[in-house]
Amino acid sequence: MTAEIGSLTKRNHGLGEGMVGDAGGLDSWARAQLSNLYGLFVLSMMMFDSRDSAKILALAATSVSSLGPCASDMTYLMVDGELVRTPSDQPAGPELDRIVSELDDHDSAVTLADGKWRWAFLLRGLSGVTGCLIVVALQEPTVDEFFLLKTLCQQTSAALANAALHRREYEQRVELRRSNDERATVNAQLTKTVSRLRQQQQVHDVLTQVTALGAGEPGLAHALCDLTGLPVAIEDRFGNLRAWAGAGRPDPYPKMSARRQEDLLRRAARLTRPLRERDRLISLVKPHHEVLGVVALIDPDKTARDHEIFTLEYGTTVLALELAHQRNLAEVELRLHRDLVDDLVLGTDNESAYARADALGHDLRAPHHVVVVQWHGVQADQAVSDLTARAMAELEWKALCSRRSGVVVMLVQGEPDGAALFDVMARELGADTGVIAIGGRSVTPDELPRSFTEAMRTLRIRQTSHAPNGVASFDQLGLYRILGTGNSRADVEAFVREWLGGLIDYDDSRAADMVHTLSQFLECGGNYDRTATALFIHRSTLRYRLGRIRKITGFDLGDVETRLNVHVATRAWQVLQGQPWEERR
Amino acid sequence: MIATFDGVSLDVHAHLCVFHHGHAERDSLLVPFLRDGLRRGEACRYFAPEGELDDALSSLDGPDPLLVVHEPKGGHLRGDTLDSDAMLADLDDWAARTGTICRVAGDMGWVEGFLQPGGKMDALFQHELNAEMWARTRPVYVLCFYDLGVFGGDVVVAMVKAHSQIWMGGVLIQNPYHQRTSV
Numbered sequence: 228m229t230a231e232i233g234s235l236t237k238r239n240h241g242l243g244e245g246m247v248g249d250a251g252g253l254d255s256w257a258r259a260q261l262s263n264l265y266g267l268f269v270l271s272m273m274m275f276d277s278r279d280s281a282k283i284l285a286l287a288a289t290s291v292s293s294l295g296p297c298a299s300d301m302t303y304l305m306v307d308g309e310l311v312r313t314p315s316d317q318p319a320g321p322e323l324d325r326i327v328s329e330l331d332d333h334d335s336a337v338t339l340a341d342g343k344w345r346w347a348f349l350l351r352g353l354s355g356v357t358g359c360l361i362v363v364a365l366q367e368p369t370v371d372e373f374f375l376l377k378t379l380c381q382q383t384s385a386a387l388a389n390a391a392l393h394r395r396e397y398e399q400r401v402e403l404r405r406s407n408d409e410r411a412t413v414n415a416q417l418t419k420t421v422s423r424l425r426q427q428q429q430v431h432d433v434l435t436q437v438t439a440l441g442a443g444e445p446g447l448a449h450a451l452c453d454l455t456g457l458p459v460a461i462e463d464r465f466g467n468l469r470a471w472a473g474a475g476r477p478d479p480y481p482k483m484s485a486r487r488q489e490d491l492l493r494r495a496a497r498l499t500r501p502l503r504e505r506d507r508l509i510s511l512v513k514p515h516h517e518v519l520g521v522v523a524l525i526d527p528d529k530t531a532r533d534h535e536i537f538t539l540e541y542g543t544t545v546l547a548l549e550l551a552h553q554r555n556l557a558e559v560e561l562r563l564h565r566d567l568v569d570d571l572v573l574g575t576d577n578e579s580a581y582a583r584a585d586a587l588g589h590d591l592r593a594p595h596h597v598v599v600v601q602w603h604g605v606q607a608d609q610a611v612s613d614l615t616a617r618a619m620a621e622l623e624w625k626a627l628c629s630r631r632s633g634v635v636v637m638l639v640q641g642e643p644d645g646a647a648l649f650d651v652m653a654r655e656l657g658a659d660t661g662v663i664a665i666g667g668r669s670v671t672p673d674e675l676p677r678s679f680t681e682a683m684r685t686l687r688i689r690q691t692s693h694a695p696n697g698v699a700s701f702d703q704l705g706l707y708r709i710l711g712t713g714n715s716r717a718d719v720e721a722f723v724r725e726w727l728g729g730l731i732d733y734d735d736s737r738a739a740d741m742v743h744t745l746s747q748f749l750e751c752g753g754n755y756d757r758t759a760t761a762l763f764i765h766r767s768t769l770r771y772r773l774g775r776i777r778k779i780t781g782f783d784l785g786d787v788e789t790r791l792n793v794h795v796a797t798r799a800w801q802v803l804q805g806q807p808w809e810e811r812r
Numbered sequence: 813m814i815a816t817f818d819g820v821s822l823d824v825h826a827h828l829c830v831f832h833h834g835h836a837e838r839d840s841l842l843v844p845f846l847r848d849g850l851r852r853g854e855a856c857r858y859f860a861p862e863g864e865l866d867d868a869l870s871s872l873d874g875p876d877p878l879l880v881v882h883e884p885k886g887g888h889l890r891g892d893t894l895d896s897d898a899m900l901a902d903l904d905d906w907a908a909r910t911g912t913i914c915r916v917a918g919d920m921g922w923v924e925g926f927l928q929p930g931g932k933m934d935a936l937f938q939h940e941l942n943a944e945m946w947a948r949t950r951p952v953y954v955l956c957f958y959d960l961g962v963f964g965g966d967v968v969v970a971m972v973k974a975h976s977q978i979w980m981g982g983v984l985i986q987n988p989y990h991q992r993t994s995v
């Protein structure tokens with residue numbers, strides 16, 4: 228290729244073969260040189276049009292042969308500070324590579340073993356050398372031909388610099404676009420975050436306001452409903468509905484079995500986020516480790532997203548804090564109540580009692596009765612105590628409450644309706660096996676220990692009576708008020724011994740039940756059938772026992788005086804058998 | 813009547829070297845030019861690349877009595893010989909017979925194969941000089957399409973020197989210093 232081009236160029240140069248000089252006055256040499264420069268000009272346009280350094284260099288290299296007797300021998304591009312053969316599939320030339328790598332900042336002749344004329348044109352850009360073009364010829368080109376080669380290399384350098392600038396601009400554009408995209412992404416994220424924070428701020432504001440207003444569970448349920456657009460249910464830990472907000476409240480409200488409810492709570496407790504249970508999103512109200520209730524979003528269409536879940540969790544937390552606070556307050560108040568009640572029934576000065584009661588919001592200046600409650604067949608005393616407190620609230624009693632040695636002690640302002648309390652207790656506990664005993668009226672706090680003693684005595688007397696359940700008032704004890712007093716105990720015992728001694732001894736020696744039989748017979752007004760039923764014995768057995776009693780004692784129960792004394796003696800025997808509480812201590 | 817090429821007016825006797833990138837750009841320039849000629853009743857002749865005869869006829873809505881399309885083999889290239897004189901004589905005869913202004917276009921891709929065996933750039937150069945000269949003798953527009961994806965700088969520089977007008981990248985460049993043959 229080089230030879231042919233060489234001949235072509237020589238012909239161009241000489242213009243002797245087939246070409247004519249310029250009609251406009253240019254000689255043939257000048258026209259040929261201008262024509263070559265025009266070719267370079269167009270070539271330069273092409274190179275400047277390209278953004279690919281390798282293509283620019285290739286265009287320059289292939290053009291060399293059209294500008295004189297030379298050809299391109301090797302081309303290099305600067306890559307990472309080193310001139311690298313480009314394209315890499317050019318014939319290997321280690322010696323040439325070495326020479327090129329050692330070139331200083333100037334174009335220079337290159338001498339190799341083959342003796343051909345070579346020249347290294349360094350291609351320079353704004354940042355220094357960008358490439359190198361090695362041309363080779365059998366003989367040194369003329370000055371004009373060398374000028375064209377130099378011009379070609381200058382144009383190539385400029386085109387490479389232009390391409391580099393374009394590349395840099397493109398990279399900057401890409402970087403700018405990437406930066407803009409990143410910024411847009413960050414802005415979108417920020418916008419989303421701001422929006423989410425605003426929503427959360429609104430949730431915070433609304434729920435804080437609900438708490439501040441003391442709107443309670445109904446207020447919280449309505450706030451959650453407004454914030455999420457979903458119906459809200461608040462249940463206690465047993466699944467009983469405490470508050471509902473929004474449409475579609477089921478009536479009656481469904482309740483799961485205890486086993487399923489416990490399973491649900493267990494599964495919900497294992498999660499850190501609300502549990503989806505069919506059409507509900509459930510969050511546990513669980514301050515510390517105790518589940519106090521459940522807040523549920525009713526979401527059958529499963530539309531709840533992060534905002535709704537956040538709102539549910541926030542609402543649950545608010546409710547948990549509120550309930551925990553209420554519980555703490557209640558516990559403190561209860562403890563203070565108990566301490567005050569304990570002190571009052573044991574005896575304290577009036578002024579101190581008034582001050583402490585005032586601090587608890589209870590008016591001790593009004594007359595009070597001590598009421599004691601004890602229930603049999605109920606496992607937990609605490610349950611009786613809690614129920615008593617609730618019943619007091621239900622009956623709207625103004626009272627202080629405590630618990631002492633298995634009995635619930637209340638200081639009730641005014642005249643307590645014991646029957647009403649008994650009904651509530653029996654209904655809630657599912658058993659009427661208890662006694663509510665009411666002590667005498669105390670006008671000032673220092674009278675309360677007496678009222679307490681009376682209430683306890685009434686409790687024991689009632690518990691040991693033939694009707695051991697129900698309500699008993701000290702004021703209504705009648706004869707028992709005399710029999711139960713500790714001061715005359717010796718006289719009472721002597722009286723009982725006088726009238727019932729024979730029967731007591733008989734019972735003790737034979738393990739019999741004659742005193743009790745006689746007592747029941749007298750309580751039943753001498754009626755055989757009622758007595759036999761009360762004692763769970765046959766009528767003939769009763770008749771036999773009464774015969775034995777008559778034989779042992781010689782009593783004539785038809786005699787009014789005898790019958791009265793024997794009846795009183797049996798009641799006194801009951802009191803003594805009952806062993807009042809204060810004496811056992 | 814003045815022909816236009818890519819929106820630029822051409823004078824009769826124009827000998828235009830068109831540097832393009834790929835077939836799509838070629839067709840976007842070539843087809844409107846020849847169609848416009850046919851529409852004006854001018855005889856058109858297209859030297860198509862090997863295997864593109866049918867496509868060329870189709871894109872030019874041929875066959876048309878005014879349209880002649882060639883492929884290199886058996887046409888303007890005989891073996892590996894470019895017989896410039898015979899080709900131009902044939903063209904001259906055809907142009908004389910048509911009695912109209914003529915539009916001649918050639919995809920010079922076929923030259924690449926002709927150049928490869930031994931490097932016959934001088935023959936190609938001489939052919940273009942001859943064509944330049946012939947174009948001055950007949951009312952013709954002659955367009956030579958060179959694909960920059962096929963030809964390197966050697967052909968580019970040589971063809972710039974051989975044509976009076978160069979089209980490249982949407983720009984028509986007048987070349988007052990093109991080489992001329994003495995024929």
